[in-house]
Amino acid sequence: MSDAAPHTAGGAHTADGAADGGQALVREARALDEADALAPVRDRFALTDGTAYLDGNSLGALPLPVRDRLAHVVAHEWGELRIRSWSESGWWEAPERIGDRIAPLIGAAPGQTVVGDSTSVNVFKATVGALRIAAADDPARTELLVDAATFPTDGYIAESAARMTGCAVRPVPAAELPGAVGPGTAAVLVNHVDYRTGELNDLPALTAAARAAGARTVWDLCHSAGALPVGLDEHGVDFAVGCTYKFLNGGPGAPAFLYLRRDLQPRFDSPLPGWNSHADPFAMASGYTPAEGALRGRVGTPDILSMAALEEALTVWEEVTVDAVRAKSLALTDFFLRCVRAYAGERTAVRVTPLTPGEHARRGSQVSLLCDPVDAAGPVMEKLIARGVVGDFRRPGVLRFGFTPLYTAFRDAERAARVLGDVLA
Amino acid sequence: MSDAAPHTAGGAHTADGAADGGQALVREARALDEADALAPVRDRFALTDGTAYLDGNSLGALPLPVRDRLAHVVAHEWGELRIRSWSESGWWEAPERIGDRIAPLIGAAPGQTVVGDSTSVNVFKATVGALRIAAADDPARTELLVDAATFPTDGYIAESAARMTGCAVRPVPAAELPGAVGPGTAAVLVNHVDYRTGELNDLPALTAAARAAGARTVWDLCHSAGALPVGLDEHGVDFAVGCTYKFLNGGPGAPAFLYLRRDLQPRFDSPLPGWNSHADPFAMASGYTPAEGALRGRVGTPDILSMAALEEALTVWEEVTVDAVRAKSLALTDFFLRCVRAYAGERTAVRVTPLTPGEHARRGSQVSLLCDPVDAAGPVMEKLIARGVVGDFRRPGVLRFGFTPLYTAFRDAERAARVLGDVLA
Known part of the structure; x- marks a missing residue:
C-alpha cells in the first residue's frame, strides 16, 4: 500500500493492525455493531x-416490505381497481407525494421535489431550466x-442541453469552480x-460562489441522497436531481427525483412539457399552460410499479x-480504511491506495481504492465477489466499496x- | 340517437333491435363468444x-402471470442476486430485448425498437431526431x-422540439396532411x-405522401400497438413511439417504446444522449460516442420492475x-355499435352519436360516443361505472369504450x- 501514513503505533499496534491475525479488529467490529443504534x-x-x-x-x-407492497399494488390496485386506481389509489399524485418523502432527506421543504423519469432525463430538465x-x-x-x-x-x-x-x-474540476465562475457563466x-x-464536493461553498457570480446551480445528488445531509434549501441551491436506487433503495432503475426551488418554479421553462405538467391535464387542451409548483417538473404518465416500490422503501x-x-x-x-491498512499492508502483491479523502468533510459514503497495477482491479473484484464480498470495479483500476448505514455492519x-x-496477497 | 342509418330492416328486426328486450342480442353475443377463438x-x-x-x-x-414474475424479480433478482442481476438476470439488455418482443406487433424487423422512458420523452427523442x-x-x-x-x-x-x-x-388535420406537406416540411x-x-388515420397513405414530399414521419402508436396491424417497415415509417399500458397491458405507467428505422439509426442524433446509449457505457468516457443500433434510443438506467411486468405481459x-x-x-x-343503436335509440333522454367511423379502414379499437347534451357525459359514465360497465369520459361530452380483443367478450x-x-333513458 502506498499510503505513507503510519497505520500502527505503539500500544495501538494490536488494536489497529493485523499482528494478531485480525482478532482485535474482529472484536472491535463486534463491539461497534453492538453499540450501533442503527x-x-x-x-x-x-x-x-x-x-x-x-x-x-x-x-x-x-x-x-417492498415485496408485499408491490404484490398489493399489482393484484389489488391494478388487477381489481384497474383504471380507478388513478384516483382511488393515489396513483396520479405519486410523483409529488413521493417527492415530498425524499424532500427532508435532501434538506428541502415540501412542494419542491418530484419523482419520475431517469436521472439523465432530469439532468436535462434541470440544466435546460x-x-x-x-x-x-x-x-x-x-x-x-x-x-x-x-x-x-x-x-x-x-452537452445536449447547452447545444439546444x-x-x-x-x-472544470469541482475544486476550481469558485475561481472559474464569472459574468459569462x-x-x-x-x-x-x-x-x-x-x-x-463542498456544496455550500460552491453554491455560494456560483450565486455570488450570478450563476445558477444544478447539483447531482445521486451519491449523496440518503447518505449524508444535503441542505438544498439552506444553501440556496437552484436545481437538483438524484437517483433513488442507490442509498434510497428504491429498486433497479427506480425513478429519479428533481428539485425545483420554490421561488424558481414559476420561471421553470421545461424542455419536456409533457401533459402531466399541464395546469389542467384532463382538459386535453391543445395549448400548453404549465402547472404551478414542483409538478411542473413532471412529464408523462408516472410509472406506478416502480413508484410504489420506491415509496415503500422510503418508509424506513x-x-x-x-x-x-x-x-x-x-x-x-x-473503520474500513483502518482495516484495509491493517490487512492490506505493503507486503501485498497488488497494492491499493485510497482515492477517497481521509478528511470527513470531503468524504462521501464509499471508499475507493486504486490498484497498482491497475489491471489487477477487475480480477481482484471478481475474487472478492466469489468470496461473498460485493463491491464493484470501475475501469481502469478502481475498487469501489459502498457503505449504506441502514444495513451495512462494521463486521461487513x-x-x-x-x-x-x-x-491482494 | 342522431345516426340516420336504419338499424332495423324487415326480418332482421328482432335480431338487430331491442324489440324483444334484447334477448336476440344476448343470444347473438353468446354465440359470438362461443365461436371466438380468442x-x-x-x-x-x-x-x-x-x-x-x-x-x-x-x-x-x-x-x-405478471404477479409471479414480479414477485420473482423482486425477491430473487433484486433481493438475492442484487447487483449481479444486471448481467445474470438480463437486466441490462431488457430495453432491446423487450423492444424486439414488441417489434412484430408493429411490423418491425428486430433491432429497431427499444423500450424505456415515457411516451412524451420518446416523442421528444423521435421528433428532434x-x-x-x-x-x-x-x-x-x-x-x-x-x-x-x-x-x-x-x-x-x-412545440418544444421545434423550438429547440x-x-x-x-x-394540420390528419386527413389534410398529404396536401400540406411540401418542400419546407x-x-x-x-x-x-x-x-x-x-x-x-391512414398510415400508408400519409407516410407515402410525406416521403414523396421529402419529409420525415413520426407516428404515435399509443392507440394502435397491440390493437391492429401497423406495418412500420412495410410502409417506410421513419420513427414511431407508443405506449405499452393500453393494448399491450404492461401496467400503469409502463415504459414506452421507440422505433428507429434501421437505415436511419446511424443518423439518429439523440437530444437525450444518456450513458445507456453510449457505445461503451462502462468505459465511463468523458466524451460521448453513440452506440450502434436501436439502443442509441436509450437514455438512463432501465426501470427493471416495470420492464419485467411488461415483458411478462407480452408473452401472450x-x-x-x-x-x-x-x-x-x-x-x-x-357488434357494440349495433347494440348501441338497438338499446339507445332516439327515444332516450340523452342522445349519443358515434364519433368513431363506421368504415373498418378508418376505425381503431374503441368506440366513442358524443353525448347530447354534452354535459351529460360525465354523469352518464359515472352511472355506467357504478353498474359495472367501465369506459371513460373525455371532456366535454365524449364517452369512450375501448375493446381489447385479448379479453373483451361480445357479452361485455x-x-x-x-x-x-x-x-341514457
Whole structure:
C-alpha cells in the first residue's frame, strides 16, 4: 500500500493492525455493531445470505416490505381497481407525494421535489431550466460549467442541453469552480459526491460562489441522497436531481427525483412539457399552460410499479435520521480504511491506495481504492465477489466499496478488508 | 340517437333491435363468444369480478402471470442476486430485448425498437431526431406538421422540439396532411388512432405522401400497438413511439417504446444522449460516442420492475396474432355499435352519436360516443361505472369504450350497450 501514513503505533499496534491475525479488529467490529443504534434497521432488508454487500452505492438492497407492497399494488390496485386506481389509489399524485418523502432527506421543504423519469432525463430538465433562467436574466451568460469528473451521463446531457439552448460547456474540476465562475457563466452542474473516488464536493461553498457570480446551480445528488445531509434549501441551491436506487433503495432503475426551488418554479421553462405538467391535464387542451409548483417538473404518465416500490422503501426514514446515517457512515468508512491498512499492508502483491479523502468533510459514503497495477482491479473484484464480498470495479483500476448505514455492519467492513487482504496477497 | 342509418330492416328486426328486450342480442353475443377463438385468452387476465371492462385503451387489465414474475424479480433478482442481476438476470439488455418482443406487433424487423422512458420523452427523442435529419439533408426544411387532433402531450412536446431545433409547428388535420406537406416540411407527427374519436388515420397513405414530399414521419402508436396491424417497415415509417399500458397491458405507467428505422439509426442524433446509449457505457468516457443500433434510443438506467411486468405481459403474443386481434376488434366494435343503436335509440333522454367511423379502414379499437347534451357525459359514465360497465369520459361530452380483443367478450359489448341504454333513458 502506498499510503505513507503510519497505520500502527505503539500500544495501538494490536488494536489497529493485523499482528494478531485480525482478532482485535474482529472484536472491535463486534463491539461497534453492538453499540450501533442503527443495527436493527438491517432486519428490514434482504441480507441474510451471508454476503458482505458493499455495493449499495450502485444498487441498494431490497427492503423486505417492498415485496408485499408491490404484490398489493399489482393484484389489488391494478388487477381489481384497474383504471380507478388513478384516483382511488393515489396513483396520479405519486410523483409529488413521493417527492415530498425524499424532500427532508435532501434538506428541502415540501412542494419542491418530484419523482419520475431517469436521472439523465432530469439532468436535462434541470440544466435546460437553469440555462433558460440565466439567459432570461442576462443573455450574455452562455457558459455551462460542468464538474470535470462528473458521472458521464451528466456530461453528455449537459452537452445536449447547452447545444439546444445556444450555450457552451466548459469542464472544470469541482475544486476550481469558485475561481472559474464569472459574468459569462449561466449555470454550474456538479456532482455532490464523485462516483469514482467517493470525494464529497463542498456544496455550500460552491453554491455560494456560483450565486455570488450570478450563476445558477444544478447539483447531482445521486451519491449523496440518503447518505449524508444535503441542505438544498439552506444553501440556496437552484436545481437538483438524484437517483433513488442507490442509498434510497428504491429498486433497479427506480425513478429519479428533481428539485425545483420554490421561488424558481414559476420561471421553470421545461424542455419536456409533457401533459402531466399541464395546469389542467384532463382538459386535453391543445395549448400548453404549465402547472404551478414542483409538478411542473413532471412529464408523462408516472410509472406506478416502480413508484410504489420506491415509496415503500422510503418508509424506513420514518424512524431514521440522515444525521444518524451520516455519523455511522463516517464511522464505517473510517473503520474500513483502518482495516484495509491493517490487512492490506505493503507486503501485498497488488497494492491499493485510497482515492477517497481521509478528511470527513470531503468524504462521501464509499471508499475507493486504486490498484497498482491497475489491471489487477477487475480480477481482484471478481475474487472478492466469489468470496461473498460485493463491491464493484470501475475501469481502469478502481475498487469501489459502498457503505449504506441502514444495513451495512462494521463486521461487513472488517470482513471485506480481511478478504481483500487475502486476495491482494 | 342522431345516426340516420336504419338499424332495423324487415326480418332482421328482432335480431338487430331491442324489440324483444334484447334477448336476440344476448343470444347473438353468446354465440359470438362461443365461436371466438380468442375467448380462452381472457383467462390469462384478472377479470373475474363481473365488470365489463372497456377501458383497456387507457389501462390494460392485469395479465395474471405478471404477479409471479414480479414477485420473482423482486425477491430473487433484486433481493438475492442484487447487483449481479444486471448481467445474470438480463437486466441490462431488457430495453432491446423487450423492444424486439414488441417489434412484430408493429411490423418491425428486430433491432429497431427499444423500450424505456415515457411516451412524451420518446416523442421528444423521435421528433428532434427527425427534425435534425431533415435539416441535415436540407436546411430549408424547418416546418413540423402536427396532427391537429393529436393527443395533447405530442403537441406540447412537438412545440418544444421545434423550438429547440429552430423549427416551427403547424397543426394540420390528419386527413389534410398529404396536401400540406411540401418542400419546407421537415417532419410530420401523427397519431395512428385518434385518442378521442377512435378514428384510424391512414398510415400508408400519409407516410407515402410525406416521403414523396421529402419529409420525415413520426407516428404515435399509443392507440394502435397491440390493437391492429401497423406495418412500420412495410410502409417506410421513419420513427414511431407508443405506449405499452393500453393494448399491450404492461401496467400503469409502463415504459414506452421507440422505433428507429434501421437505415436511419446511424443518423439518429439523440437530444437525450444518456450513458445507456453510449457505445461503451462502462468505459465511463468523458466524451460521448453513440452506440450502434436501436439502443442509441436509450437514455438512463432501465426501470427493471416495470420492464419485467411488461415483458411478462407480452408473452401472450406468443399464441396470438395481431391479425386475429384486429378481426375480433372489428367484430366487437361492429357488434357494440349495433347494440348501441338497438338499446339507445332516439327515444332516450340523452342522445349519443358515434364519433368513431363506421368504415373498418378508418376505425381503431374503441368506440366513442358524443353525448347530447354534452354535459351529460360525465354523469352518464359515472352511472355506467357504478353498474359495472367501465369506459371513460373525455371532456366535454365524449364517452369512450375501448375493446381489447385479448379479453373483451361480445357479452361485455352487449351488456355495456344495454346498461348505457338504461342510463341514457
